[in-house]
Amino acid sequence: MEVIRRNTEYAIRALVHLAANREAVASAWEIAGSQDVPVEFLQKILQKFVKRGIVDSHRGAQGGFSLAKEPGEVTLLEVVETMQGKLAMNRCFLGRDGCPRSPNCPLKQNWLRMEEQIASHMAGITLQDLVDQVRESSRFEVRGERQ
Amino acid sequence: MEVIRRNTEYAIRALVHLAANREAVASAWEIAGSQDVPVEFLQKILQKFVKRGIVDSHRGAQGGFSLAKEPGEVTLLEVVETMQGKLAMNRCFLGRDGCPRSPNCPLKQNWLRMEEQIASHMAGITLQDLVDQVRESSRFEVRGERQ
DNA sequence: CTATTTAAGACTATTATAGTCCTGTATTAG
C-alpha cells in the first residue's frame, strides 16, 4: 500500500525544479520535459499550487511558472496536502456505520497520533532541504560514482 | 487519502469479534451478520488469517473460525500487514525512473522513519486492547450515555 | 448419506487514479 500518490510525486519533483531555479520562470512544457511528467497532467497539478499561492503563474509568451515563496518556506506537508488533502489513517474503526458510534474508541486516538506524527515530520522538511540534497547527490555523480 | 482499506477494517472487526468470544467457534455467516460485512467477502478475508496461523478454521457442520493465538499476542500491525502488506510511503522520490537513481536521497530516509513510526505504533496495540476498550465503551452505553 | 461450512479460484462491479483533449483568455513579441 502506498501513501503518496503519483501526482504528488510529480508535484514534488516540479516544485523542486522551480525551487532550484529560483526567480526564473519555467513553462510547464520545460518542467515536464526535464522531469519526465506528462505536460497536460503537470499543468493541472501546478494549477492547484497557483490557487494556494505557492506558485505564481505568468501567462503569454515567455510565461510559465515560478515559486511564489522562499523554498525554505514551503514544507513537504503543504505540498502533499495540496495534492491529496489531509492524510487520514481511517475515518472509523470498530463502529459499524461511521465513527460517531463509539466516540471514545481507542483506535481513534491512535490514528490521530499517527497522523500527527506523519504530519509533523513532513512539516519539518522544506523544498530548500530537498534542493540541497539533490545538489549533494549530483556532486557525487559528477565524480563518476554512478550506482 | 486513506491509509487503511475497507477490507482491513472488516478484518479488524472480525478479529475483535473472535477475540471477544475466545475459544468459541464462530461461522463466517455469524460474524458477518454481527459486524455488517458481506459474508463471502469476509470468508476471503479470514482465509488470509488462517494461512498466517492467526485464525483456526473448522470445516463442516458446526464449523467456523476461532482465534489461534491469545488476543494479547496478535498485534494491529500483523493484522494490517496481513491485509495490505507492508505499508510504504512511496517507493521513490526525486528519481525519475525508480529509486536506484539516488541511493542517498534524503526523502528515502524520511519515508523509512515515518513507516517505522507507524509500524511500531501499530505493533504496540493488540486485539486484547481493542476488546477491552470495546467493553469499556459499551459499559458507558448501557448507562444511557448515547452520544 | 446429508446438511453444513470452509477453500479456492474465476468472475464482475465499482470507484479512484491517471491521463487526454478542447475551448477560452491573458500576455507579449513583432
Place this chain on the structure above:
DNA sequence: CTAATACAGGACTATAATAGTCTTAAATAG
C-alpha cells in the same frame, strides 16, 4: 493590431485498484 505563446478550466477517456459475487470442491458432524 496580430499572431504566437502559454496558462485556466472543464469535460472526457483510460487504466488500475479495490470491493464484492458466484461457482465448484472438499471436509465433517450427526
